Amino acid sequence: MDLKTLEIWFVTGSQHLYGEAALRKVEENSRKVVEGLTASGRLPVRIVFKALVTTPQQILDVCREANGSPNCAGLVLWMHTFSPAKMWIAGLTALQKPFAHLHTQFNRDLPWSSIDMDFMNLNQAAHGDREFGFICTRMGKARKVIVGHWQDAEVQDRLASWERSAIGLHELRGLKVARIGDNMRQVAVTEGDKVEAQLRLGIEVNGYGVSELAHLIAEASDGEVDKLVAEYERIYTVAPSMQHGGEKRASLHYAARTELGLRHFLDRGGFKAFTDTFEDLHGLKQLPGLAVQRLMAEGYGFGAEGDWKTAALLRAMKVMAHGLPGGTSFMEDYTYHFDPASPVVLGAHMLEICTSLAAEKPSCEIHPLGIGGKGDPVRLVFTAPPGPAINAALIDMGDRFRILLNEVEVVAPPQPLPKLPVARAFWKAQPDLKTAAASWIYAGGPHHTVLSQAVTTEQIEDLAEMLGVECLKIDGKSSTSCVKNQLRWNEAYYGRK
Numbered sequence: 001m002d003l004k005t006l007e008i009w010f011v012t013g014s015q016h017l018y019g020e021a022a023l024r025k026v027e028e029n030s031r032k033v034v035e036g037l038t039a040s041g042r043l044p045v046r047i048v049f050k051a052l053v054t055t056p057q058q059i060l061d062v063c064r065e066a067n068g069s070p071n072c073a074g075l076v077l078w079m080h081t082f083s084p085a086k087m088w089i090a091g092l093t094a095l096q097k098p099f100a101h102l103h104t105q106f107n108r109d110l111p112w113s114s115i116d117m118d119f120m121n122l123n124q125a126a127h128g129d130r131e132f133g134f135i136c137t138r139m140g141k142a143r144k145v146i147v148g149h150w151q152d153a154e155v156q157d158r159l160a161s162w163e164r165s166a167i168g169l170h171e172l173r174g175l176k177v178a179r180i181g182d183n184m185r186q187v188a189v190t191e192g193d194k195v196e197a198q199l200r201l202g203i204e205v206n207g208y209g210v211s212e213l214a215h216l217i218a219e220a221s222d223g224e225v226d227k228l229v230a231e232y233e234r235i236y237t238v239a240p241s242m243q244h245g246g247e248k249r250a251s252l253h254y255a256a257r258t259e260l261g262l263r264h265f266l267d268r269g270g271f272k273a274f275t276d277t278f279e280d281l282h283g284l285k286q287l288p289g290l291a292v293q294r295l296m297a298e299g300y301g302f303g304a305e306g307d308w309k310t311a312a313l314l315r316a317m318k319v320m321a322h323g324l325p326g327g328t329s330f331m332e333d334y335t336y337h338f339d340p341a342s343p344v345v346l347g348a349h350m351l352e353i354c355t356s357l358a359a360e361k362p363s364c365e366i367h368p369l370g371i372g373g374k375g376d377p378v379r380l381v382f383t384a385p386p387g388p389a390i391n392a393a394l395i396d397m398g399d400r401f402r403i404l405l406n407e408v409e410v411v412a413p414p415q416p417l418p419k420l421p422v423a424r425a426f427w428k429a430q431p432d433l434k435t436a437a438a439s440w441i442y443a444g445g446p447h448h449t450v451l452s453q454a455v456t457t458e459q460i461e462d463l464a465e466m467l468g469v470e471c472l473k474i475d476g477k478s479s480t481s482c483v484k485n486q487l488r489w490n491e492a493y494y495g496r497k
Contacts, residue, residue: 001299001322006170008043008163009050009075010034011062013083013132016054018121025122026080027052029106033078033150042156044323045073045163054083059091067096074166075099076159079128080106081121085135092141098166098466100144100159101136103129108149142465164455165462168316171272172467173202175301175312178271181210181280183306189446190307192396197309200401201467205308208265210276214283217261228256232290236364236380248366248376251286255378258284259291266300273301273311278350278372287372289351289379290364293423296354302330303448304352309394310448313403316463317392317455326453327356327384331391331425333447336433337414343433344411344426347391347451351379353423357453359385367421384425386411389453391427392460393446400494403464404445406436406474407457425451430476439474439483470494 012030014023034049053059066072074097105125136143144162148155183190194205229252232238241248266274278287296302299322301315314330321328334348350369355362362380369377392405408427417424429436457473464471470490474483 001319003045003167003319003322005071006045006073006167007069007071008045008047008166009062009066009072010047011050011075011077012052013059013077013079013088013128014052014054014081015083015087018081022081022122023052023054030078030080033104033106036151037156037159040153040156042153042160043163044160045167047076050075056087056090059088060094063091063095067094072097073170074163076102077132078102078104079125079132081124082128083132085131088132088135089139092136092139098143098169100146100162101129101133102150102159103133103145103147104150104155108151142468144462144465161456161459162462164320165459165466168320168459168463169466171319172312172316175203175273175315176269176271177203177205177301177308177311177315178266178269178274179205179207179306179308180213180265180274180276181306182207182277183275184277184279187305189395189444190303190305190309190448192309194308196396197312197401200469201312203312205312210280210282210284213261213265216264217257217284219264220257220260224260225253225256228259229253232256232364236362238364239366242364242366242378251366251376251378252364254285254375255288255290258286258288259294262288262291262295266295272299273303273308273315275303275306275308275311277305278369279305281372281374284374286375286377287351287369289377292352293355293380296329296352297356302352304330304332304349305448307446307448309396310446310450313392313394314450317450317452320459320463321452321454324454326387326389327354327358328450328452328454329354329357331449331451333391333449334424337426338433342414342428344414344428345408345433346424346426348420348422348424351377351422353425355380355382355423357384357423357425357451358382362423365421379421380423381421382423383413383417384410384423384451384453387453389427389451390455390457390460391429391449391451392455393449395444395446397444397470400470401467402443402470402472402490402494403460404440404443404472404474405457405460406430406440407476408451410453427451430474431478435478435480436474438480439478442480442484443472443487
């Protein structure tokens, strides 16, 4: 993932009423605001001063240019003076990129002893931004409104958070997801409308035969395999059975061969997300585990059992989380600890949890899988570190998509787990397990999710608004009755019109 190629365009609105000298000052101040935001070091994506716009044509031109720029992930719009909002109608109608409305002003404090009408005319964002806000609301334009002085750390952090949502949207638009094999048979929630997903979300989902992957796995050279196995031995604790001379050494070599073949497949097709399924492994010796875990750690999206929606969401959240502390991984609510004093969820999967969540050096192990009818797969085993997180999911409701999230607190396992042969995370669901689980089920939430200790609730809500997709959160203030009511209201608002 390389965010250096992306930009957020800063556009300032004004008009010619105040004269050329005032406009020169508006542009000068706007450039200083951008310089200050850049110098703060808080923004994940480079912000550039793009234009001072004073006419409908200038506004339309910059909006069209933003639409056509592959590097523009979004815009920040600010009305330094009064910018009559009818000038913005054509541009906002054409604009296809997300935008934040920064409600700020150049000066923090009023110059009490010297303030005059020249100052008032020049510094009237309190006036101009309200005019701009009206036309956005009148047109039904989704946007993020950030209020405060541009030098305040809190304002910069909110802008940085919005930027991460914008780059998540940028990633989804044009994301290619490879479904290697179909989804797990007879499962409902991993199905979905791929055409609607491309129309609404921008993602392209296509299926590929497992034989295409098997062919590339077989092509990997022994030298490449040996080199990758040496890397495994350097960064993981490899089980004795897979060390030199061990009876399972060949399985480790096959896992490396699988990773090489899968990388080649993804690189060749330009895929940033993929799925597989244990029910379609023709030509493979084992279900990919280690390879999937390592690819997720590098930023690829993944969904098990053909779950392309989770794979796409994971990729978007990986990009949004880039450079932040905390891991982001494919996850599944697997089983519960229903102790009344301290109920927790054990999150895991058969094999595929991302090492970005590892609290310790992962252990490279091999164990029977019990399903799939293939050889014992190699996997990395570890436990996620304690801390706040969100568990998010993307659902196809038939007439629309829904993003569902639950705020959780990852905790240390209450007791040792000497026989659990998979990577795992334990968490306390907010507000409590019974309320969260019931609300999740009422909302049609799936068993596959994305667990992130980096991405925030606000960022997911902003992403959903950019997409025009329903978002429902379950947090410390939620109750089952309130969630059920919100589902009814959302049905009226988001349902097919």
